[in-house]
Amino acid sequence: SAVISQKPSRDICQRGTSLTIQCQVDSQVTMMFWYRQQPGQSLTLIATANQGSEATYESGFVIDKFPISRPNLTFSTLTVSNMSPEDSSIYLCSVEQGANQPQHFGDGTRLSIL
């Protein structure tokens, strides 16, 4: 399966600031996704990162809060904007290498907001 590198692995941020998380894959993939895992909770899909077009957001998530870029088939970024303590979570990117293939996940970014 693809090797997925996610950076940073963790960060502690101040309220009101923004952080951009990067997801790099070692091969071209058809689909890239961003998930959030709040403390002690399950994973929830934030959006599908579409190459060359705007991301597709799930209900409850908006572009102004979570802008996403996907400039090519191996790279995507998620920005968490104007952060508050409620944004403290693990953010994970996942990839699908082909249609209906299993999703594989990066190691996640543990984000704490003070």
Place this chain on the structure above:
Amino acid sequence: AQKVTQAQTEISVVEKEDVTLDCVYETRDTTYYLFWYKQPPSGELVFLIRRNSFDEQNEISGRYSWNFQKSTSSFNFTITASQVVDSAVYFCALSFYNQGGKLIFGQGTELSVKP
């Protein structure tokens, strides 16, 4: 409704015991996929297995086995002769052929294997 339920929040066993993690799903779709992922304390999510809705054959991989029963909408996971390294949170998930790969996760079961 499309939903995954893992009713067991936490399970604690002693090493070498067998343990079964339950997963029940809800969907009206006829074409779907079921998954199990493992999340060890280090936090990464490790893919374990995927089944499609047309393949009800049970699967065994080493100490792991999976029992898929469409009649009861269940996809249970059994670890035989558990080991301390099996301690993790295990997630069952559901996706659909025509929904762009979106995974719907259950709440997870935290398995603790004690020596």
